[in-house]
Amino acid sequence: xxxxxxxxxxxxxxxxxxxxxxxxxxxxxxxxxxxxxxxxxxxxxxxxxxxxxxxxxxxxxxxxxxxxxxxxxxxxxxxxxxxxxxxxxxxxxxxxxxxxxxxxxxxxxxxxxxxxxxxxxxxxxxxxxxxxxxxxx
Amino acid sequence: xxxxxxxxxxxxxxxxxxxxxxxxxxxxxxxxxxxxxxxxxxxxxxxxxxxxxxxxxxxxxxxxxxxxxxxxxxxxxxxxxxxxxxxxxxxxxxxxxxxxxxxxxxxxxxxxxxxxxxxxxxxxxxxxxxxxxxxxx
DNA sequence: CACAAAGTGTAGCCTTGGCTACAATTTGTA
DNA sequence: TACAAATTGTAGCCAAGGCTACACTTTGTG
Ligand SMILES: [Mn+2]
Ligand SMILES: [Mn+2]
Ligand SMILES: [Mn+2]
Ligand SMILES: [Mn+2]
Numbered sequence: 001x002x003x004x005x006x007x008x009x010x011x012x013x014x015x016x017x018x019x020x021x022x023x024x025x026x027x028x029x030x031x032x033x034x035x036x037x038x039x040x041x042x043x044x045x046x047x048x049x050x051x052x053x054x055x056x057x058x059x060x061x062x063x064x065x066x067x068x069x070x071x072x073x074x075x076x077x078x079x080x081x082x083x084x085x086x087x088x089x090x091x092x093x094x095x096x097x098x099x100x101x102x103x104x105x106x107x108x109x110x111x112x113x114x115x116x117x118x119x120x121x122x123x124x125x126x127x128x129x130x131x132x133x134x135x136x137x
Numbered sequence: 138x139x140x141x142x143x144x145x146x147x148x149x150x151x152x153x154x155x156x157x158x159x160x161x162x163x164x165x166x167x168x169x170x171x172x173x174x175x176x177x178x179x180x181x182x183x184x185x186x187x188x189x190x191x192x193x194x195x196x197x198x199x200x201x202x203x204x205x206x207x208x209x210x211x212x213x214x215x216x217x218x219x220x221x222x223x224x225x226x227x228x229x230x231x232x233x234x235x236x237x238x239x240x241x242x243x244x245x246x247x248x249x250x251x252x253x254x255x256x257x258x259x260x261x262x263x264x265x266x267x268x269x270x271x272x273x274x
Numbered sequence: 275c276a277c278a279a280a281g282t283g284t285a286g287c288c289t290t291g292g293c294t295a296c297a298a299t300t301t302g303t304a
Numbered sequence: 305t306a307c308a309a310a311t312t313g314t315a316g317c318c319a320a321g322g323c324t325a326c327a328c329t330t331t332g333t334g
Contacts, residue, residue: 003184005243006247007247007249008159008182008183008184008250009184010247010250010251011247011250011251014251015152015251019290022145039311039312040310040311040312045145046145047140047146048291048292048293049292049293050311050312051293051313052292052293054314055291059290059291070299070313071300071311071313098260101263101267103259106142107257107259107260108260109144110142110143110147110148110257111255111260113144113147114144114148114151114254114255115252117251118250118252119248119252120248122240122241122244123235123240123244123245123248126238126240130238149292153320156320156321175282176281177280177281185321185322185323186324187282188282188283188322188324189321189322189323191282191283191284192321193320193321196320196321207282207283207329208281208282208283
């Protein structure tokens with residue numbers, strides 16, 4: 001409760017987990033799309049240099065989310081996969097909510113990428129409800 | 138268009154303007170509430186140290202958003218006031234949208250603080266529409 | 275006025291997440 | 305098998321935004 005319920009404090013906390021969430025999610029998607037996930041794949045997806053990806057992957061390896069050996073592909077640990085699945089689900093709900101609201105799919109894609117990290121459980125539940133109710137429109 | 142329409146690129150751009158938006162908004166509110174805005178007021182509001190506030194205020198002064206002399210109160214420039222008013226308006230709409238959706242006001246406050254920076258013009262317009270339509274419920 | 279309390283400044287440290295430049299490795303191909 | 309291309313690593317730089325510790329100013333109070 002306490003410190004977590006102060007707006008800016010919660011927002012800063014959201015931002016601290018954002019990179020991990022986006023990375024594990026991307027790794028899972030790339031693996032599903034191409035079999036393995038390499039540094040370049042993430043660099044393209046995030047539009048950052050391969051150096052940034054390498055460094056971030058190292059941090060996430062230390063954090064126990066990713067596994068990787070030198071020059072090898074990027075893999076998800078159990079912990080990472082759990083987070084990836086939860087993130088994808090949440091991301092999907094936010095996206096579908098925006099679409100159900102009448103937002104263009106391309107705008108919904110972009111907005112959802114940032115919004116997803118700031119949606120509480122309570123709000124996510126309402127989003128899901130809304131999609132179920134007026135799903136097609 | 139182009140680079141701005143790539144999800145992660147847009148999200149990173151949102152984050153670069155986030156601090157400025159939150160600060161000018163807070164300065165305007167504190168001035169309206171207590172007449173003047175001091176470093177301590179912002180430190181309490183954001184729940185960070187006074188040092189962090191001082192440094193950030195300096196940056197925003199350099200950026201032309203805030204005005205301030207040594208040991209003096211924090212003031213808004215024209216540019217800062219413009220941004221503050223736009224940010225407050227957008228923040229308000231996001232908050233009211235969540236409430237109209239059925240979210241608890243305390244949750245809406247917290248979620249809105251992060252979400253506001255990632256809402257496009259298109260989405261903001263839909264939010265406004267939604268509030269107008271089913272405002273009271 | 276004098277002193278205490280509150281507010282502010284400054285130095286210096288840290289992590290995250292960006293980058294370029296260049297070196298090394300791996301992979302594809304003639 | 306050689307060589308070229310692609311990929312990855314490493315060094316070193318930067319800005320934003322956090323912090324503590326300590327010094328200095330300003331403000332309030334007896
Ligand atoms: Mn995201
Ligand atoms: Mn954000
Ligand atoms: Mn705000
Ligand atoms: Mn905010």
